Amino acid sequence: MYSIKAITSLTGLTPETLRAWERRYACVTPARNDTGRRFYSQQDLDKLTLLVNLTGQGHSIGKLAGLSWQQLNDLQNQSAAQQRREPAPFLEQIADALREYRIERCEQLLKKALLVNEPLDYARDVLLPAMQKVGNLWHQGKINIAQEHMFSSCVKRIVLSMVNNLHRHSRNNPAIMLATPSGEPHEFGILVSCLVAAAQNYNCYYLGADLPAEDILEAARHLAPELLVVGMVKTPPEEVTVEHLHRLLAGAQQGNLKVWLGGAGALYLKGEGDPAIGSAEVVTDIDQFNAKIRQQRISH
Numbered sequence: 001m002y003s004i005k006a007i008t009s010l011t012g013l014t015p016e017t018l019r020a021w022e023r024r025y026a027c028v029t030p031a032r033n034d035t036g037r038r039f040y041s042q043q044d045l046d047k048l049t050l051l052v053n054l055t056g057q058g059h060s061i062g063k064l065a066g067l068s069w070q071q072l073n074d075l076q077n078q079s080a081a082q083q084r085r086e087p088a089p090f091l092e093q094i095a096d097a098l099r100e101y102r103i104e105r106c107e108q109l110l111k112k113a114l115l116v117n118e119p120l121d122y123a124r125d126v127l128l129p130a131m132q133k134v135g136n137l138w139h140q141g142k143i144n145i146a147q148e149h150m151f152s153s154c155v156k157r158i159v160l161s162m163v164n165n166l167h168r169h170s171r172n173n174p175a176i177m178l179a180t181p182s183g184e185p186h187e188f189g190i191l192v193s194c195l196v197a198a199a200q201n202y203n204c205y206y207l208g209a210d211l212p213a214e215d216i217l218e219a220a221r222h223l224a225p226e227l228l229v230v231g232m233v234k235t236p237p238e239e240v241t242v243e244h245l246h247r248l249l250a251g252a253q254q255g256n257l258k259v260w261l262g263g264a265g266a267l268y269l270k271g272e273g274d275p276a277i278g279s280a281e282v283v284t285d286i287d288q289f290n291a292k293i294r295q296q297r298i299s300h
Helices: 004-011 015-025 042-056 069-084 087-099 103-114 119-139 145-166 188-199 213-223 239-254 264-271 275-279 286-299
Strands: 038-040 175-181 203-211 227-231 258-262 281-283
Touching: 004 015, 004 038, 004 042, 004 286, 015 042, 038 042, 042 069, 087 103, 087 119, 087 145, 103 119, 103 145, 119 145, 119 188, 119 286, 145 188, 145 203, 175 188, 175 213, 175 239, 188 203, 188 227, 188 258, 188 286, 203 213, 213 239, 227 239, 227 286, 239 258, 239 264, 239 275, 258 264, 258 286, 264 275, 264 281, 281 286
Parallel strands: 175 203, 175 227, 227 258, 258 281
Antiparallel strands: none
């Protein structure tokens, strides 16, 4: 059973909206204890999560509230299937615009996709494929490094703007800090992680890429996050990156700071049996990250 605080944390609904949905549309009927406090079942949570996702895509709560969980799930699957049928045209439009240096067109396409996707879906189904497409074009020599950098800057602007819109700093929210260590310039992984965390009502401190271990630890001492997320993409990682990672993990252990590592570089070190990363958790993908921070939010 879930309390109203847990439900609002997990779904992103405000208590006022949740009560309004219950009162006006009877979308869920929570149980109550002897003192009148509401408690919600797993089925209630699942239905509310679907309702939040579908209303975010433009569906009316009045038309959705009377549907069963199965009907809601079928509707969401139909929407997802429609999006999956159209990935190639979207990616080709991105590629064509970038080849012509029409970065405003790329931004328009990305923002349009944002309107019909929840943050997690947007990160996984829109941003990740787009970044992979652009990376492949660069490796194939079909675009140059300037075009690749322009697109990366465009993505960063959109994501950080979304984070700012989602972010509602509160002492009651858990805090998360995100960075990459020295020698690791790729920040896309921590960018999308920041977006997903902001959607789960975390206080997000985004430090960015290529930072010395000591500077990350100094920031952690002042900001006091519950969790540090470190991205590593280069495979194998640069020697300087591994050196700073080891110093960072040693300092985090002394300060009782929880560290999660993500990216191909982190998976490489885990596969190599690097003993220093035993004090950290390695996160394999964005869906696992989303599930883990949901659980972290409940425990908070």
